[in-house]
Amino acid sequence: MRKLFGTDGIRAVAGESPLDPKTIYAVGLALAHSLTSSKEVLLGMDTRESSEWIAATLIAGLNAGGATARLAGVITTPAVAYLARKHGFGAGIVISASHNPWQDNGIKLFGPDGYKLSDEIELAIEDEIFRHLATLTHDSIAADKLLEPDESYRAEYIQFLRAQVPDLSLDGKTIVVDCANGAASSVAAQLFAGLGGEIRITHASPNGRNINEGCGALHPKVVAAEVAASHASMGITFDGDADRSLFADEHGKVVNGDAVMLLAARDLKSRGQLANDTVVATTMSNMGLEAALKRSGIRMLRAPVGDKYVLEEMRASGASLGGEQSGHILFPQLSTTGDGLQTALAVLNVLHTSGQSLAELTADLKVFPQVIVNVKVREKKPLDGFPAIVATITAAEEELKDTGRVVIRYSGTEALARVMIEAEDEARMKHHAEAIADAIRTELGI
Structure with a gap:
């Protein structure tokens, strides 16, 4: 069972295990030893104040393991994946905690093919990390001065995205773009420049501590409200590392x-x-x-x-x-x-070629009422080992049957159990969600 890697890399409070300097250095060592196609890696990061020292420590570990790093600076996660594949790097690394608050950070790894590493490879890297942690001392992990970023990587990525929609025009449209004070802040203005229309870039002034703070994909109603207030054509909002995006239609409805x-x-x-x-x-x-x-x-x-x-x-x-x-x-x-940026361009291109608005294109999507209850847990034990939880889930499933769904899962990045229920009957939906959440709190809650 994996102890370090979640569904999207390693993520924790910056400076605390497993994102303490010793473990970060060990990650660099282990990754360097796992490289097969090339001993050169590309590293990018988001705008958190901890990203630079984490990058410097990781690079020190990579160097000690016989690898070398190239730094793309502040750039999106998918940009690193694309560039790692295009240039034949042995791996791509992103220092980011995505939508998490600024105190957190993380390490995401991509293989030379541009895909996230398989569970098997992550497990093998984990095993080596723990072997290094047993012998490493703090004296051996001093980080070097951070490399100067190569700005050409960002320009190359923007060119790659624009080439996918060569005929896109935003003439006559006003688009609000919320960058979440994250990685999209470094590319959005250049990406949308020259496409026509009026582009209003918001939340693109990162200070190391304002990433995702009251903005971005974590708070899509913010861009939706701006669209409604300014009578814009639509809104786009990204998360901290811009690997996803949400939208607002011309009526200020979140999409x-x-x-x-x-x-x-x-x-x-x-x-x-x-x-x-x-x-x-x-x-x-x-x-x-x-x-x-x-x-x-x-x-x-x-x-x-x-x-x-x-x-x-x-x-x-x-x-x-x-x-x-x-x-x-x-x-x-x-x-x-x-x-997220690619998705934004794809959506804009559908609007352009169809001549329809975002609201018109999604008008027949009738959404079942849905509720998600997050329960903080002290440990992620299998829920089927707790009869009281199983009984509560079973009762909900039997009552809802074909008129709803029950999905219970642990977060891959946080100490949370997520209870999701959707159903035609909103009252029954909320009742069962709270009942299941209460059962989990009783057995596993903090």
Whole structure:
């Protein structure tokens, strides 16, 4: 069982285990020893104040393990994945905790193919990390001065994205873009420049501690309110490392990843590019999406939460579109991982070619009421080992049957159990969600 890696790399409070200097150095050592195709790695980071010292410590470990690093500076997670693959780096590394608060940080790893590392490779790296931790001393982990970033990587990534929508024009549109004071702040203005229309960039002044603070994809109602107040055409909002994006339509209504998958699937199908007429979503996607896709002759498969698991199911089923309600959208014919900026351009391009607004394109998505209750837990034990929890879940499933869904899972990045229920009857939905949450709190709560 993995102890360090969650569904999206290693993540914790910066400076505390497993993001203390000793462990970070050991990660660098272990990763360096795992490299096979090249001993050179590319490293990027988000805007947290801890990102630079974590990067410097990691690079010291890489160097000690016989690898060398190139620094892309502040850049998005999908940019590192793309650039690692294009230039043949042995690995890509991103220092980021995505949507988490500024006190947290993380280490995300990509292989030379641009894909997130498999569970098997992460487990092997973990084993070596723990072996190093048993012998390392604090005297051996002094970080060198951080490398100067190579700004050309950012320009290359922007060129890659723009080439995907060569005919896109935003003339006549006003777009509000919320960068979450994160990695998108370094690329958004350049990316949208020259596309026409009026682009209003917001929350693009990072200070090391304001990433995701009252803005970004964690707070999509912020950009939605701005759209409504300014009578804009639509809004786009990113998370801290810009691997996902959410939207707001012209009426100031939040548009999530389910709606994006619906409009993207229909567009691809109309052009004969939706492989096997299949979309891969997750257990968290709303039943309304499944119904809307079915009306368009499109099958929906469900994968476990986590874009790496969505991608695994896409490869198995041959699907050309997948994603998560949270805004991770995967276009494998274009990229190896979710990319919020790429998704934004794809949505804008559908609006441009169809001549329809975001509200019009998603009008028939009838969303079942859904509630998510997060329960802080002291440990992530299998829930089927607690009869009281099992009984409460079973009662909910039996009562809801075909009129709702119950999904209980542990967060891959935080000490949380997530209770998600959706149902036609909102009162019953809330009752069962709280009952299950209470049962988990009793058995496992802090």
